[in-house]
Amino acid sequence: MPFADQLLTFSLAFLAYQLGRDSLEFTFSSRPQQKMSPSDSDLPKGKYPAKKHALKIKKNFLSKKGEEQTESTLFVAGGEIEPIKYCDQTKEFRQNRYFFYLTGVNIPGSAAFFDFKSEKLTLFLPDVDSDDVMWSGLPLSVEAAYEKFDVDEVLYAKKLPSFLSKFESSCIYTTDLDNVHDPNVAEMLVPSDPDLFYALDESRLTKDEYEIGLLRRAAKITDNCHLSVMSALPIEKNEGHFHAEFTYHAIRQGSKHQGYDPICCSGPNCSTLHYVKNDESLENKQSVLMDAGAEWENYTADVTRCFPLNGKFTKEHREIYDTVLKMQTEVMDRIKPGVEWEKLHILAHRVLIRSFLNLGIFKSGYSEEEILDRKASLCFFPHGLGHLLGMDTHDVGGRANYEDSNPLLKFLRLRRPLEENMVVTNEPGVYFNPFLIEEFLIKYPKRKEVVNEEIMEKYMYVGGVRIEDDVLVTADGCENLTGITSDPEEIERIVCDGINKGRSHFHVIA
Known part of the structure; x- marks a missing residue:
């Protein structure tokens, strides 16, 4: 067939497949089959609660510094557009997360000032550049900023030096001087105070209703993207196609950025x-x-799903999948305020050990307690159970201790009791990685002794399984914000339906 005909045939086939893909029904665990399309009605109402966040920061800051610091002030410079070296292009803009938390403003070159005494929040917009207006259009006006943002005052950046001079007698705390270009302004600021970072991180630790609404939207978009990847196997021939499929559907739903580079x-x-x-x-x-995970207004989802390429789990893949699902389920059942995250992490290890004893990967002559004491499960589950989630994928406030002498706990990013309105990821995993086996098993004879290496070898082709959901801690338990199914039989059906639909479209075109 001539190349032009081949190209036309493929294009028509892809179009037919695409039409089928866009009409897919979305399946969710413990929910009826439904079409899922995020709409503006799902979004939180009103303005991003900047003043509420500023007051929360003040409260946490004074809890460390004492009430004598009531007349202190806070200044934070937002992110700027960064050029790519030796090029007239710029890097993708990502707003300073502390600045966004304080303002809800995503405009490059902005700054904010909060007076603890008067509790007045002032936003500084970048000065209008007439040359830039010619190419990029008018920026947001002062009047429009009052309408859009939860602030008390809006000024242009040129007024910043004279504005700050009125507060020279008080301490003007700031995160850093990275985007403070006026030396006279820099001299007035007190950067990098650890109590300020404590206050900022503690404030972001728990989410308010508005933030949870943004995370819900990010989660819904992410659900749809993962489902689309599972359903599009006829046109996915290498790993990069998964990446492309996820990004395509995220952008179609209004999410132009992902919280992190997809794996x-x-x-x-x-x-x-x-x-x-x-x-x-x-x-x-x-x-x-x-x-x-897709991002919405700087808040991100973080979700992992595993599935079989041909629509049917192999025996070994299903056994490991069921192990990880059991690990996640037992943890999920125990998530509530006051629970120590470390204890849930150890519980996940115990579930893994019990499963591996049943599968014969761990030798039956050893008890669950002995295998745990020897830390043999570390080879197969080396990372932490999960982490805080918000504007950052690994959000702030977790109090990690990477110097911990216990290797089972060393890589945990969350080392504190759960609190209501925390959002965490629950993401156990099991991996068969030669480098992990060398590092965490072979070098330790007591660990190696409990493993049946002949049986372990049968699982190496699986590689690994991780199941990750985003979870809101509620007053008496938790709510799973992730809707895309993790049920292995539902996953098989989704993958098979996608394969069959794709084949029928290609057959019709042919």
Whole structure:
């Protein structure tokens, strides 16, 4: 067939497949089958609660500094557009998270000032550049900023030096001087005070109703994107196609940014925890692991799903999947305020050990307690159970201790009791990675002794399984914000439906 005809045939086939893909029904755990399309009615109402956040920061700051600091003030410069070196292009803009928390403003070159005494919040917009207006149009006006943002006063940046001079007698705290370009302004500021960072992080630790609304929207978009990846296998021939499919559907739903670079891996690559290549062929692979989260107004989801490439789990893949699902489910049942995250992490290890004893990967002559004491499970589950989630994928306030002498706890990013309105990820995993085996098993004879290496070898092709959901801690338990199913039989049906639909479209075109 001539190349032009081949191209036309493929284009028509893709179009037909696309039409089928866009009409997919979305399936969610414990919910009826439904079409899922985020709408503005789902979004929180009103303005981003900047003043509420400023007062929360003040309260946490004074709890450390004492009431004598009531006349202190806070200044934070927002992010700026950064040029790419030796090029007239710029890097993707991502707003300073502390600045956004204080203002809800996503405009590059802005700044904010909060007076603890008067509790007045002032926003400084970048000065209008007439040359830039010619190319990019008018920026947001002062009047429009009053309408859009929850602030008491809006000024242009040129007024900043004279404005700050009125507060020279008080301490003007700031995070850093990175985007403070006027030396006279810099001299007035007190940067990098640890109590300020404590106050900022503690304030962001728990989410208010508005923030939870943004996280819900990010979660819904992410659900749809993961479902689309599972359903599009006829046109996915390498890992990069998973990445493209997820991003395509995120942008279509209004999410132009992801919270982090997606992890799209297949087969043994699924054992690499932070896989970054995303470009290998799917040929001769059985398993897929997709870790990706869409972002909405700087708040991000973080979700991982695994599925079989041909629509049917192999025996070994299903056994490991069921192990991880059991780990996650037992943790989920116990998430509530006051629970120590470390205890849930150890519980996940215990569930893994029990499963591996049943599968024969751990030798039956050893008890659950002995295997845990030897830390043999670390080889297969080396990372923490999960982390805080918000504007950052690994959000602030977790009090991690990377110097911990206990390797089972060393990489936990959350080391404090759960609180109501925390949002955390619940993401246990099991991996068969030669580098992990060498580092955490072979070098430790007491750990190696409990493993049946012949049986373990049968699972190496699976690579790894991780199941990750975003979870809101409620007053008496938790709410799973992630809707895309993790039920293995539902996943098989979704993948098979996508394969069959794709085949029928290609058959019709042919």
